[in-house]
Amino acid sequence: MLRFQHMPPRLHLIRGRRGRKRSLVSDKSRRNPDRLNHAPDQAETALLLIDVINDLEFDGGDKLLLHALAMADALAALKRRAKSSGIPVIYANDNFGRWRSDFPTLVEHFLKTNVRGRAIVAQLRPDEDDYFVLKPKHSAFFQTNLELLLRYLGVSTLILTGLAGDICVLFSANDAYMRDLRIIVPSDCIACEDPERSRQALSLMQRVLKAETPLASNLHFGAKTKSK
DSSP: OBEETTOOGGGTTBOOEEEEOOOOTTOTTSOOSOTTOSOOEEESEEEEEESOSOOOOSTTHHHHHHHHHHHHHHHHHHHHHHHHTTOOEEEEEEOTTTTSSOHHHHHHHHHHSOOTTHHHHHHHOOOTTOEEEEESSSSSSTTSSHHHHHHHHTOOEEEEEEEOTTTHHHHHHHHHHHTTOEEEOOTTSEEOSSHHHHHHHHHHHHHHHOOBOOOGGGEEOOOOOOOO
């Protein structure tokens, strides 16, 4: 169970992984909508990292980097705690390769080249058991398989983090709200070119999208449920 410090009891509702889905086709007694076992995990909550695998080689990227470094520290710690409690991690990333590359290739490319965002990529690089989707536009949902993946996982609460808070995170949060997902945006796990933009984006998500915006350190996960 995920808990917040200094939050009302209604927020103490989030759970992590319920276990691994059975892959035995012969088990007809258990209905599983993911018959091909596309997503072996089951969880009520997922952690979404948006555009953190990023070279930051664009106008304003130098300003974004200043704030993204602090964000990366908080997000890396949050990811470690989430995974230890069975919360699946999903990366949603721009397709820098123009549909001629894959996500692991992007990661390795940004780690080997001297790009502005290399330190962020190194700190937040995905693990082998993390999920990922490539997105063509701002939202992590638009024309991607994210919604289907969340359905297979059984997710009802989405923790959104990443870059930039006032663009891709905001657009993704809006689409998550339209899909009736509970939205949590840790205030120290997003970054914008200007801190005022982050404040405005968080305020908007709170007011319009009913998002909860605690510090990452105030998110408390329960013990990991044993796999079935």
